[in-house]
Amino acid sequence: MTHMNDPLRPVADAYVAAFEGLSTAAGHTRRGPHGAVLAISGAPVAALNAIISPSPDPNPDEIAALAASEAPWELPWSIHVRGTPGPLVTEVAARNGLTRFSTEPLMIRRPDQGMPPQSAVGSLRVRPVSSDELDLYARTVAEGFEAPHETFQVFSNPSLAKVDGVTFYLAEVDGVPVGTGMTAVSEDLLGLFNISTLPHHRRRGYGRAVTTELLRAGHAAGATTSYLYASKMGEPVYESVGFRTEEYMTVITAP
Template identity: 85%
Template sequence: MAHMNDSRRSIADAYVAVFEGLSTAGGRTRRSPQGAVLSISGAPVAALNAIISPSLEPDADDIAALAASEAPWDVPWSIHVRGIPGPLITEVAARNGLTQFNTEPLMVRRPDQGPPPQPSVGPLRVRPVSSDELDLYARTVAEGFEVPHETFQVFNNPSFAKLVGLTFYLAEVDGVPVGTGMTSVSGDLLGIFNVSTLPHYRRRGYGRAVTIELVRAGHAAGATTAYLYASKMGEPVYESVGFGTEEYMTVITAP
């Protein structure tokens, strides 16, 4: 019954499916009997190695069992739950050394807004990358998030180019990469990820323009509801494109 009354469950399931797809191509993944998902990409970043529950009422024993199945963990990892975790989830996380909580707004752009108008930001071009450009994409994402290149080398995997519904984008000015994006199309849902702008190209509207182009591409593919998980800094940018905050996700990591 809780599932039936959960208006955003389809978005949560689509989000989980993105992690499953990435981990199936480059790592490992499995589902628990109660629906939580273990997704290990192998990247040296906790958010990309996760136990994720798509339920509004995550099962603590379920999450604990998945955590125990990987112990001792050989990569940084995290637990993702919708809303504010209850005491049982918090206890499971603490037993595994995960005590840092980061709340991310789920922002959704609904179909009644229609596709946004095409942005006009000088010579900026946003285009899908080919399989032989994934190394460039991975390096550009890392530079956009200002982390070492190896952090996102998990994306330099030719298998990713074969994942149905997943597209990687580069934003370029005169052929020079200035930003990135990634989308996942699942039916009428468009997930937006990895929107970044390189440090020297910020405050020019490129991040907003990339987001608009990704939403427009989603509409062209029949995905008229777009969703993303934003940082607090990015929230106003996405609001200006028509996204509204509908829920929150808590990502629990080690300090």
């Protein structure tokens, strides 16, 4: 399939570029000859150390070579492919001990949705963070995803503040963090990541408000199409602000 016949390829490329940028700042990366990327963030979580193919027809030899280049793996890792992996990619994953498959919907908000109206949820404020606040951001992300702090400690690296097009956000009520978000702008595409609400602050509309404010910031920066990979819990929230599922990504990890 050529790029011209693959309307979602620009989104897939932007997703890969966002991973590559963050991992270059905090860890290391390597590109294969067919466009797949090895992106090692250094975080102790499989999803953040990955081989990602932007092609709907990933090359199994390329994935195998990238996996071998990092062996022996010292961190949990994963393979990300669009749609359902074929038998050859599945075989490569199995040879490397990756046999657990999960799917995440790729949700896209198209330009015809326009800029969303400004959200107003009590005294909630969504603001970008500076480099010296990234440790607070990392701890808040961990709490939002109910994970140990060290799981997302990679986001405290000040070098991440210099990644082109990437902005980190805190959501606060009266100065107290209640949620997080992250955006990656690539030309007219806006990627949304790390949208979380702390457990004791859920069901108050904060997740939707954070999403809306990130969309508005991206739209102001010239990004008219937005994308994200959603969790089951977040899918209805994103649908309420104009996102629609257009594809699925398979993440392959160790059991």
